[in-house]
Amino acid sequence: MQSNLPHLQSIFTADCVIFGFNEGELKVLLIERNEYPFKDWWGLPGFFVEHNETIDDAVKRILLEHTGLKGIYMEQLYTFGDLKRHPQGRIITVAYYAMLRLEAVNLNLKPSTNYVRKAQWHPLNNLPELAFDHRNIIEKSIEKIRRKVSHSPIAxxxxxxxxxxxxxxxxxxxxxxxxxxxxxxxxxxxxxxxxxxxxxxxxxxxxxxxxxxxxxxxxxxxxxxxxxxxx
Amino acid sequence: MQSNLPHLQSIFTADCVIFGFNEGELKVLLIERNEYPFKDWWGLPGFFVEHNETIDDAVKRILLEHTGLKGIYMEQLYTFGDLKRHPQGRIITVAYYAMLRLEAVNLNLKPSTNYVRKAQWHPLNNLPELAFDHRNIIEKSIEKIRRKVSHSPIAxxxxxxxxxxxxxxxxxxxxxxxxxxxxxxxxxxxxxxxxxxxxxxxxxxxxxxxxxxxxxxxxxxxxxxxxxxxx
DNA sequence: AGCAATAGTGTAAGAAATACACCTTATATT
DNA sequence: AATATAAGGTGTATTTCTTACACTATTGCT
CATH class of the missing domain: 1.10.10.10 (Winged helix-like DNA-binding domain superfamily/Winged helix DNA-binding domain)
Known part of the structure; x- marks a missing residue:
């Protein structure tokens, strides 16, 4: 097989929308960023995907590094590619979501990367201002779980x-x-x-x-x- | 705002799964590739997304160049990122799908790029061997329209x-x-x-x-x- | 005139969805 | 011990939806 295309590598990120439920409220897991762009802002756990890992593997790793959560099964939601969504060039992000039992897990949210200062649950109807297009990503996720929950008991x-x-x-x-x-x-x-x-x-x-x-x-x-x- | 990350650019492709229906059969629109990799194979219309276009715009352009079809509204399906899906490195692809009236459109399938030799409808239950992971993409699309069609009249x-x-x-x-x-x-x-x-x-x-x-x-x-x- | 091919129609029985209100039980308070 | 409080737990009647099922009507063709 012949080729006149160069060897190429994708550069893109993966973001995690993790839902939890307690005290009668839906919550979403956010991280406080310790790195530019959007240093000091709240945002979704998310980072660059490596060249030698699948996207499914990458979100798991990123979630672990950013929040300490392990073994969470996430499903792909949507890929966001607006031209202005990332200040450093047009970086697309593949968003994943998961729903989580929130009780025991609550205590040990420990980021293991310097990019993240801390991870914390936030009630869905009282979110801080968010980095990138993360608010939009969260809204799309809610629509998704609404649809999903009505024909499969993932709740x-x-x-x-x-x-x-x-x-x-x-x-x-x-x-x-x-x-x-x-x-x-x-x-x-x-x-x-x-x-x-x-x-x-x-x-x-x-x-x-x-x-x-x-x-x-x-x-x-x-x-x-x-x-x-x-x- | 400060940054220690380089200016980055995504490299990725977008693929189109276009469904049609006539003679009581579901069809999908394939192109015959005139370029490596997978030269001479059948595959989905699909190509690299430019740095200055949204993914939504890119699939429209690519579909037009590959098949001559214009003004088709496509919805995003899923992003595929297996490590081995593309022989030239790990290139992810964002797949879109659309459903199409097949009658009038049938005649003027005219690719306008050299990468494609021709475009042609193929019955879904009699597909040739396909480039990349395109067969998998088509299968995911069918599942999607099956689900979709049962709670919204897109048929x-x-x-x-x-x-x-x-x-x-x-x-x-x-x-x-x-x-x-x-x-x-x-x-x-x-x-x-x-x-x-x-x-x-x-x-x-x-x-x-x-x-x-x-x-x-x-x-x-x-x-x-x-x-x-x-x- | 008769054939071939599809269009078009109704009903009865069972299943599911909805609207709606009161008694029961465990605990805390006096 | 009596009472208050707060949520748990339950049934029925009505309407709507789903399903199973078979015959007559219309048109074109020969």
Whole structure:
């Protein structure tokens, strides 16, 4: 095989939009930048992708370096390539998103790179001004999870392993920014048959404790193969 | 603002997956390559994005140069970045897709670049061997339109402006690779209230001529604002 | 006139979605 | 011990949607 093209290398970045949920609010994980451009600004965890790693690998590495989070499964969202999005030339960025149980993880957010000063959760409806086009990227991500959550039960990823039906409902209400009917919500959720009722109850609450449930991944995989409901 | 990063430029490509529909079959538009790598192979229209154009603009330009098609609205599908996908280094590609009325357009497929020998429609279920990871890209695109078509009526983009309900049904059957019930299909489609019945009938057929319909974009925009059907 | 080929239509049964209100239980307070 | 509080938990009737299913109508062709 012949070639008259030079050997080329891509230069581009990958950004992470990590959603969490607690206290009835959706949060997003931001980092405080310690490096130009946008030094001292808040932004998404994100950096250049190396030449010898896949984009999927790169976002994992970057998330780890920027926040200390490990083993998070992220999905690709969209690639942003506006001419002015990066002050140092037209750098495109491939954005990924993930939804996360926020409880235990909360404590050890420890960046391991000097580019980042710290990582912190911010409520989605009260974000600081953000570097680059990161606000736009976050907005696109929310639209995505809204769509996604309505035909696949990824919402469970945002809850603790054991959760109450009320917690689950609050999560959907936060995502859709909309109140839902308690009885209908429960009927529907239980009908999907992907929840496993546990013998445990909530603890430490000053009112009647609710039953705890688990997401049953095995049942889910059986059921949600064909998600289409057209006909 | 200070910076210790060099001025950088992205090097990457954009590829187009253009779907068409006629004779009851889904087709995809391929080009025969006249340049290395993969000279003489079939592949997707696709090329390097310039430094001063957005990715959205680039795919339009590339599609025009490679096929002669103009004014096609494409949506971004996914960004592919496997280490081995391009023989000249790790070049990522941002793939876009579009669905197209195939009738009139069919005649004037004229590449205007030497990189491409010709452009031609190929039935989806009988594709030649393809350059790069283009087969994979096409497969991802089909999955995408299957999902998309089940909650938004983009299928109309594949039909002539005036079409019969049978043509519409055949299109859905082709996309889903599945027979549908005629009466139920019509009931459902008409209930959505996005079809405009015309006073015209099909011509040139040797059997009872069917009524022609148009897609009513104004009605559509009113109705399909909130596409979620969860609750 | 009759054939071939597709257009076009309705109904009944079952499933899912929605709207809606009260009793139960655990804890904290007096 | 009694009471208040705060959320947990449950059922039914109505309407809407989905599905399964088969025959008559129209047109062109011979």
């Amino acid at each position: 469970f990823e945002l809850l603790p392993e054991k959760f109450t039906l009320t917690q689950l409902q609050q999560l959907y209400e936060a995502i859709w920014d909309k109140k839902l009917d308690k009885r209908n919500f429960r009927k529907k959720m239980l009908k999907y048959n992907v929840l496993k009722e546990l013998d445990e109850k909530q603890k430490g609450v000053s009112y009647r404790a609710a039953k705890l449930y688990k997401f049953d991944k095995r049942k889910y995989n059986k059921i949600f193969k064909n998600e289409l409901n057209f006909s | 109309f983009e594949l039909l002539p402006e005036k079409f019969t309900l049978t043509q519409l049904q055949q299109l859905y059957e082709a996309i889903w690779d599945k027979k549908l019930d005629k009466r139920n299909f019509r009931k459902k489609m008409l209930k959505y209230n996005v079809l405009k019945e015309l006073d015209e009938k099909q011509k040139g057929v040797s059997y009872r001529a069917a009524k022609l319909y148009k897609f009513d974009k104004r009605k559509y925009n009113k109705i399909f604002k909130n596409e979620l059907n969860f609750s």
